[in-house]
Amino acid sequence: MATATLERFTLGSRSTAARALLVLTIALLLVTLAVRPRLFVQNLIGGIAYGMVLALIALGLALILGLLGVVNFAHGGLFMLGAYGAYEVVALQALPFWAALVIVPVAVGLLGVAMEVSVLRRLYGENPIIGLLATFGIFVMIEEAARARWGGTPLTFGVPPVLRGSVPIGFGQIATLRLVTVLIASLIIVGTYLLMYRTDFGLTIRAGLQDREMAEFIGIDIPTRFTIVFFLGAAMAGLAGVLRGAEVGMDLTIGFEYVLLAFVIVIVGGVGSIFGSVVSGLLIGIGVFVGPTVVRALGTVTGIEALNVSGIGSVVPYIIMLVVLLVRPRGLFGEEGLLE
Template sequence: MNAIPIPGTQRSITPAGGIVWGVLVLLTVMSAIVRPGLFVDQVIGGLVYGLVLVLIALGLSIVLGLLGIVNFAHGALFMLGAYFTFQLMEVWGVSFWVALIVAPLGVGLVGVAIERGVLRHLYDKNPLNGLLATFGIALMLGEATRAIWGGTPRSVVAPQILSMSFDLGVTTVSRIRLFTVAVAVVVIAAVYLLIERTDFGLSVRAGVLDREMAEFLGVNMNVRFISMFVLGAAIAGLGGVLRGAAVGMDVGMANQFIILAFVVVVVGGIGSLFGSVVAGLLIGGASYLTPLYLSTLAEVTTLEFINIPGIGGLVPYLVMIVVLLARPRGLFGQEGFLE
């Protein structure tokens, strides 16, 4: 049997690539030595941020791959997860642990309404219709949120057990961040197992590749469409709960995160869930570590202009430009999906 080529293994490291990797390793070591506390802070910060992005990007990627719809309302579902948490905890006085379960379920219900009410009429239509419709839904959900909970930022009081900090020696890290990491990892692993290891997941993967052929073989694809849409919505809602509990919420978070989640999906490669996970961690890490690296470099070389303020916000887009120039299909994307 012929060996199947694995993407990325055929190419050896070029001299230019070697230099880039060398510089990155050097910067990492330097930063870790010069400011160990800040370094650990940024690594954990990037991890948390990246995983929240992955939670949003997963649903986006599933809906795009399976339904062929660019769901612009997905960021609003993430935002609703946070505001539902606020409603449950601060208005109705429910505990965080209940909100952690109930808020994503509520967002899933909103997902049902969106899928049944709007999106199912748009399958197999011009993708632009789906984009416009979901953009409209995003605006409506944003304004509804502003009307109900007000335009000022809100926050919730996380339970005692999560608001304490771990002492790591060089720095301290709040438990809510570690909790976010743990929950995100469990959810990502569960989605992976669902898609790759179950009969249901097999039918979903087949539907992504050729919906009609799967139907000819007896798969009721509509049931899968709605299940996966609701699952994606609930996971985005869960991301909203975790983000809301850790740093609070405002109406702007929907747009801020949907754009970044799109960047993650595109960088990871459309149609690849695994790619979204890698891209989310890459972008989260790069956003937090780049400013640190530049400031370390500025300190070591005494060239102050290298320390560009606000560079962290630009990094996701820089990563996207570089990845797309080198690999237009994204890191793990299917050839020909959008090329």
């Protein structure tokens, strides 16, 4: 009786805190929109584009983690290979950027398959820390291979002239490359949802997760299907690397940086939730771009100079994760009991 009362009190407290936080967030956004409308809209657009790339990375990680149960730290290395692979295709092999959008994700996906078949297939059902250590080792190997092939200095590659302009939207403009990134990421996300939840293939994958022995007994080739899922997750990481590399370039730090962000996004969205990864990616992407603008606008309104902090955008994802887990420990759309 006392335990049930305590649980109801805790849930009520979390619900109240969530509503208060939502009201405060809306109020801060309205203040920012009133003080710096043009900058707010520009950063909102940029945050959506960035969030779609993050969602694409996290979606691949969520498929592997949620469906296969492997904490795949090597996902960051696959993302990094996507960026460097695009540099290889466009800058060194002089092929069109459009070719890189196809060649590189497929190549990274095949590398992911090799990784899954040779190493990770032996770890399904084992302690997750074993998979984490194995994939961390693979990540280090990928990073050193990239250093040996492309060096340690930052690199960039050119994009077609059609992607170098901008498109006017409302108060501001969005770079054509960012707009294309949003469109491509949206198509991949919708396609992944339809594949996993509207096809027999997705049904058999979920059946294998619920009861692998029974699924194999009725003739479903579970290992092959899991390998296909791993290919899709790795290819998404490679595609995200191509798109991000085209916009900002690449160096050897991006693999570690983005795999940490991907894990944050998966945790915030809820482990195992495809929809949660997309929502969380957008939330964090917008937060990274809009958060500093909100803080500076608040500093302008209140006259507190200390609020004009540089570099605050880099800690926004972790602030969001902390707040979400305090209010909802299993993430925004996670299954009950998974993280609690």
